Amino acid sequence: MGEYLDIITIGESLIELSSDMSLAYAEAFNKYYGGDTLCTAVAAQRLGSKTGYITRVGNDPFKEFLLESWQLEGLDISQVKLIDGFNGIYFIGHPENSDKEFVYYRKKTAATKLSLEDISEEYILSANVLYTTGNTQSLSLNAREAVKRAFQIASENNLCTAFDVNYDSRLWSTEDAKDAFEEIYQYIDIIFLSLEHDSIRVFDIDSPDKCIKYFWDKGINKVVVKSAKDRGYFIGFEGDIVFVEFKTDEVVDSTGSGDAFNGAFLHGLNSGMTPIEAAKLAAIDAAIQCHGMGAIKSTPYRDQVYSAYYGQV
Numbered sequence: 001m002g003e004y005l006d007i008i009t010i011g012e013s014l015i016e017l018s019s020d021m022s023l024a025y026a027e028a029f030n031k032y033y034g035g036d037t038l039c040t041a042v043a044a045q046r047l048g049s050k051t052g053y054i055t056r057v058g059n060d061p062f063k064e065f066l067l068e069s070w071q072l073e074g075l076d077i078s079q080v081k082l083i084d085g086f087n088g089i090y091f092i093g094h095p096e097n098s099d100k101e102f103v104y105y106r107k108k109t110a111a112t113k114l115s116l117e118d119i120s121e122e123y124i125l126s127a128n129v130l131y132t133t134g135n136t137q138s139l140s141l142n143a144r145e146a147v148k149r150a151f152q153i154a155s156e157n158n159l160c161t162a163f164d165v166n167y168d169s170r171l172w173s174t175e176d177a178k179d180a181f182e183e184i185y186q187y188i189d190i191i192f193l194s195l196e197h198d199s200i201r202v203f204d205i206d207s208p209d210k211c212i213k214y215f216w217d218k219g220i221n222k223v224v225v226k227s228a229k230d231r232g233y234f235i236g237f238e239g240d241i242v243f244v245e246f247k248t249d250e251v252v253d254s255t256g257s258g259d260a261f262n263g264a265f266l267h268g269l270n271s272g273m274t275p276i277e278a279a280k281l282a283a284i285d286a287a288i289q290c291h292g293m294g295a296i297k298s299t300p301y302r303d304q305v306y307s308a309y310y311g312q313v
Contacts, residue, residue, distance in 0.1 A: 004050065006127060007128065007267070010053075010055070011132055012106070013038050013055055014089055014090050015087055016294060017031055017091050018094075022094075022096075023093035032295070032296060036256075038055075039260060040164075041263065042296050043267070047263070047306075055118075058087040088104070089105045090106075106139075119146050133165070135166050154187065163192070166198070169201075174201055189222060190220070192224045193225050194225075199225060221237060221238070222236070223235075226258060226261070235279045247284075248288075250290070253293045281309050
């Protein structure tokens with residue numbers, strides 16, 4: 001330990017198996033890896049941030065693939081614990097002329113064993129930004145406790161904390177998601193939400209402006225609301241609300257695009273950008289990410305993203 005980090009994320013990793021066909025008829029799958037906080041960590045790392053990852057990995061045949069892949073990415077995995085058990089998996093199918101299919105298998109996996117034992121104060125204090133999501137909280141009560149403790153440590157030491165509600169009805173109820181959020185909101189500096197999936201379903205707020213003002217009133221000073229209906233991002237900070245457009249008509253696979261946005265946004269802020277500059281960079285990252293298959297496999301690298309960014313400013 002002792003290495004300086006820009007961003008630390010806490011969460012779960014899963015094996016990703018994807019097909020450009022319906023799952024019912026797919027005969028072969030592309031193998032990669034995913035997980036919302038892992039996608040965010042890799043997006044920031046590929047832009048030049050130094051990122052650390054906290055999780056537990058199961059001692060199954062996929063472990064070498066996961067650990068070696070993360071090392072090749074440059075992630076700091078000193079706080080990744082290898083334990084007996086298995087890793088989660090998800091399948092993505094893309095039927096012709098139909099919505100994307102997405103199936104999780106993540107109960108009782110190694111990541112669900114995340115606990116207070118995984119939270120090192122020394123490690124948390126080695127970074128500028130701490131990030132996680134509601135998906136991490138949904139893993140288990142122990143994981144919820146670990147998230148709360150990590151955010152307490154960061155807040156007490158004036159580290160920036162960021163959180164994405166990332167609600168998924170397949171994982172838990174809106175009541176549980178809101179209860180878990182209430183445990184940590186006082187420690188959050190930056191919050192990311194989907195208007196359709198988080199703001200409306202969890203908080204019963206159907207307007208980006210109202211959503212931003214709601215979280216300002218709760219003491220969260222930077223609010224990002226992603227709106228599919230408006231095809232862009234509403235950024236609320238220092239009393240202002242600014243809209244940044246999501247510019248792409250070529251969407252091959254949107255899996256992980258929101259997570260890529262978060263990683264690029266946190267990278268931009270931590271690199272000295274204003275929230276609007278960071279949002280513009282992140283919108284480009286998310287748009288490019290949608291051009292390929294897979295949550296992380298299609299996440300772009302620094303040269304491509306910054307070239308597009310400087311080409312539009």
